[in-house]
Amino acid sequence: MQLEPPDEDLPAIQVSLSEFVSAAERMFAPDQLENFLRFVLAGRLQSHNKLARIFLNARQGALAPPTSEFQVYRDIDSVIGITWDLPFQLPMAIFPLASFRDTLTEDNHLKCPLSCPKCLHQDVIGVSLHRIPNMALGKVDRRHITRIFFPGLYCKGQNPAIPPETMTLIYEKCLRPAVVSLNPVDRSRWPITYSNAMDLARDQKGQFHFGTVDFPSNLLNQLGPKLREMFQMQDGLQDVFFVHELRGTKGASHHDPCDAGARRAALDTVFHFFDMSLVRPEDWVVDIGLEIQHEGHILQWLTKGHLQYQIVSHADWDNLVFKRYFPAKGALTAKALQQFPSASYYRQWKALMDGNDKDEAEIIQNHRLMPWFEKLYWVPHPASDRMWSTKKGGKEWIMLPPGEPRNCPRLAVNPRFIGQDAAVVLVAGTS
Template identity: 75%
Template sequence: MQPPDEDLPVIQVSLGEFVLAAEQMFTVPDQLEAFLRFVLAGRLQYHDEHARISINARQGALAPHISKYQLYRDIDSVIGITKDLPFQLHMAIFPLASFRDSLTEDNHLKCPLSSPKGVIGIPLYRIPNMALGKVDRRHITRIFFPRLYHQGQNPAIPPETMTLIYEECLRPAVISLNPVDQSRWPITYSAAMTLYRDHKGRFHFGTIDFPSHLLDQLGSKLLELFQIQDGLQDAFFVHELRGTKGASHHNLHDAEKRRAAFNAVFHLFDMSIIRPEDWVVDIGLEIQHQGCILQWLTKGHRQFFNQVQYRVISEADWNNLVFQRYFPAKGTTAVKALQHFPSASYYRQWQALMARLDEDKATMVQNNQLMQWFNKLYWVPHPESDRMWSTKTGGKEWIPLPFGECGNCPRIAVNPRFHGKDAPRLDEETS
């Protein structure tokens, strides 16, 4: 054994876990040396590797009494599946559907479809769909076409079908109800493609406002026209309002404040035609304890995460992508759809620090001081372009732990400096 201060992976245990492990070693005759090393030196040998034991007396501790902390509720997102357009505000409609606004990620909702085996639930994002329009900055309404779904095939709608949707359904529907806007709608789908593409070939998806008092008729008219087109039958609308976190904080025990928060989020919907059974509301809870911070302990992770998926990041990506997402340089413009980061205390403090420093000092703090600390981390949540924690299922480059079929679980970015060296084994930490 080397001197006692060599760098070893750390395993954090509660006081009870430490005592239990020590008792088990003490009762086994050939484990006496391991017992002494464990209780006197804080060392543990597992799988021919050595680790340092760190006792956290707070791990597994009881939560404070309910009277000593504050519990708030927040409406994070709202999703509705309907056969109408239940809005009381005007809708900005895409003549040329924005490709990037199609649903391509799992939102955990399924659509019942008939099959030779009976009725099965198909995740919504696997059903061909297109963006119809927006009623609010954080809102999107999409049209789904279940008859176009084929197992194992790309859910993207082919160009010829998009042409059919525009020329035989979308344009005729809006013009029949609001003929004054006829000149604003390109005559053909190819004309729309030309109109919304710049000279470099890039698309700029514009919208045309449609009046609120005609939206209920537009929904019915669209479904009527879809019904007579082969492959477009049984279409339905999905309305998604996301990223509202922080706008509807309220005391969950106060009925009046619950109602006010609900009304604030649903202000764009016509509640007279809303059917509650068509909607799913994602509720978030926020716990605050005066003078304390929330700690995520290893023991707690095992209760929340049953599986993770990890990827060993290249050194260039760890430095230029991962690090820069967590600690952006001074003057970096934040993505509008950014989630999780703006709510993190460290992130707000980092932005405040960057604002106080001049360019040279900010660069020195970021690259010379903070980077050295960041490079000592074994792993971090893999940051996406819009969020810190991503749980979508990855491709072949993502390795699930425990091994097996991978569901929706946190993505982990592994520091390449420690992979295969003296870092804790991921399968031990997540088992």
């Protein structure tokens, strides 16, 4: 019997001791000898004509500790919903020139039923939202974005980017006329042509700055239908719909999952700027996170997890990583920064810096806090817009466990410990 190398990339199955013994006993028969040896000696299981790798976890199936020994909190991480109008109670900041970076280009795991005349068949198919041509329309809250989706432009296998000539049509025949007809007082704030809007948004170095124009809340109930009416008259732009996404709300809606009143209050907090009479719950997805705490303990999970890490340079650890977590007094906060501003330690740190003069603040940062920070083995690698980034990394990122790059948490590893008494490994029992 020939076996592949022990570390080949296979689907993983975790089993408890009792499950392992039971399965081995069932295989202990003359006609299954090869399967038995493969299972008990090599940790391989042939299942549905596919080979899987077996991980024996003595804690699998173990009873959870009494609920009195740990605390569970629930949080609303993000919200995504589809509407055919603009259901807001606050003014909306609309992009005359759609921000390119706010176009949905990554899979958010939601699909839209779509009947596409350009496809080879007329059946209704489920299309991932990021495959449907779309553009940013505007924002109502700092962490909110509303996009317009154009199912009529979808063509299977083709790049979903909207070509410039279509963007010109969208702006000049639909977006600007709809806004100006409802709110003519802002006519001068909307460039006459798409080309003019491009020129105004570009600085002398050719960089784009995507400004917005506020649209009054009392007219928003008319803007959605007006836009759909305008788009319906243009070939390929029919049947548009709006997708609203609230991102990075984690930490703003902690609540007890067993308290119905607290759950309702948390949902109301997240949806505070929506007109709920215009929202159909079946068209929305709410991403719920659970936070489990046990005082004095580090919780380990019974499922296999992945992470990617990068051993940063000494200069980057001190000047990029440290100063992102603990910025100097008066340092400017990036507009797109998420998670940091809502973290309790970050707010306390900013208050500490603001409460001291520049010299004392520098002493606190560089002489009192820096020596402690240098003792950390790793921290979440801070991106330019958030604390926890899970984007798929390039060649500079190392996967744990080893394997193909994937979307998973990024860690920055302190270079001071590499080559001394530390190695970058997964702690036994966590996978």
